[in-house]
Amino acid sequence: GQQLNQSPQSMFIQEGEDVSMNCTSSSIFNTWLWYKQDPGEGPVLLIALYKAGELTSNGRLTAQFGITRKDSFLNISASIPSDVGIYFCAGDGPNTGNQFYFGTGTSLTVIP
Amino acid sequence: ETGVTQTPRHLVMGMTNKKSLKCEQHLGHNAMYWYKQSAKKPLELMFVYSLEERVENNSVPSRFSPECPNSSHLFLHLHTLQPEDSALYLCASSHGTSGETQYFGPGTRLLVL
Numbered sequence: 661g662q663q664l665n666q667s668p669q670s671m672f673i674q675e676g677e678d679v680s681m682n683c684t685s686s687s688i689f690n691t692w693l694w695y696k697q698d699p700g701e702g703p704v705l706l707i708a709l710y711k712a713g714e715l716t717s718n719g720r721l722t723a724q725f726g727i728t729r730k731d732s733f734l735n736i737s738a739s740i741p742s743d744v745g746i747y748f749c750a751g752d753g754p755n756t757g758n759q760f761y762f763g764t765g766t767s768l769t770v771i772p
Numbered sequence: 773e774t775g776v777t778q779t780p781r782h783l784v785m786g787m788t789n790k791k792s793l794k795c796e797q798h799l800g801h802n803a804m805y806w807y808k809q810s811a812k813k814p815l816e817l818m819f820v821y822s823l824e825e826r827v828e829n830n831s832v833p834s835r836f837s838p839e840c841p842n843s844s845h846l847f848l849h850l851h852t853l854q855p856e857d858s859a860l861y862l863c864a865s866s867h868g869t870s871g872e873t874q875y876f877g878p879g880t881r882l883l884v885l
Contacts, residue, residue, distance in 0.1 A: 664814065691871040702776075702862050702876035703815075710871075748815070752871050759828060760874065762815040 666749055666763030674771050679736040681766045683749035688729040693750040693760070694721075703748055707734070729753070739770050775799045776877035778863050784883045785853065793848040793880045795863030803869045804846040806838060809860040809879070821846060822869045853884045 663686040673679060683692070691710055695703035707718050709725035709732060716723055720737045732751070736743055749763040776797045785791050797804060806818040820828035821840040835857075837849040846863055860879045866872035 691873075693873060695876075700878075700881070702778075702864075702878045705873060705875060708873045750815075750874075757828075759817050759820065759830075764812070764814050 664749065664751065664761045664763045666766055668766060669764070670767040670769070672769045672771065673739055675739060675741060677739055679739055679743070679768060680733065681747060682731060682733045683751070683763045684731045685751055685753075685761070686730075687753060687755045689732075689751035689753035689756075690729075691752050691760075692723070692725050692732040694723050694732070694734045695748045695750065697746045697748060697765070699745075706747075736768075739768075741770050741772055744768055744770050774878070775875050776863060776865055778861075778877035778880050780880055781878065782881045782883075784885065785850070786885055787853060787855070789853075790849070790851040792850065793861055793863075793882075795846040795848075795877055797844055797846075797863075797865035797875075797877075799865055799875060801865040801867050801875075802843050803866045803872065804840060804843070805864040805866075805874065806836075806846065806848050807862040807864065807876075809862055815862070819848075820869060827869060850882075853882075855884050858882055858884045 666683045694706045697703040707723040712729045714725040722735045724733045746765040750760045752760045779794045803822045808816045818832045819838045824840045839847040862879045863877040864874040866874045
């Protein structure tokens with residue numbers, strides 16, 4: 661079946677540092693999505709990517725759709741305490757049967 | 773006002789109880805989804821509805837019964853659940869089902885005793 665590997669599983673960083681996380685899939689995707697989930701809440705969409713090579717920013721967040729269509733990256737610049745949460749990638753493609761597959765999440769802790 | 777709302781936010785039930793989770797979307801979307809989120813595991817898709825018709829059922833036990841009376845409302849009826857069914861149940865919606873971005877509700881935290 662489809663596999664989506666997200667890394668790292670967790671990160672502990674100092675406020676002001678940059679953060680980078682990524683997802684890789686076992687097959688090609690047509691869409692990559694990045695979500696953030698705060699404790700006790702549902703995932704909130706951060707960035708959506710629809711084209712290989714696409715680089716999209718949302719404030720201090722930047723995400724890229726890998727050229728191989730099997731990976732995606734999310735970067736957060738100059739982290740602040742409210743960046744704390746779990747970040748999920750999700751993707752769908754020709755082999756996913758109209759459903760999105762989700763990564764296991766990257767838990768981010770920002771130390772003031 | 774959030775685009776996707778879910779009630780209740782928290783639910784504790786015994787294994788013999790019957791309860792229902794409710795989801796409502798205010799985004800004019802045509803597709804709605806139920807997901808189960810357990811600790812340390814990826815989101816698990818349970819059901820997909822498109823234009824009120826079920827289009828996906830990922831081998832979910834029959835003790836979970838979905839209902840979609842219209843494109844804005846989605847229910848998940850629960851009966852004779854097991855403790856391992858305790859999880860966060862998330863509802864989502866999208867314009868369509870082909871690679872459309874999904875928007876999530878806040879979830880219902882379910883504890884089965």
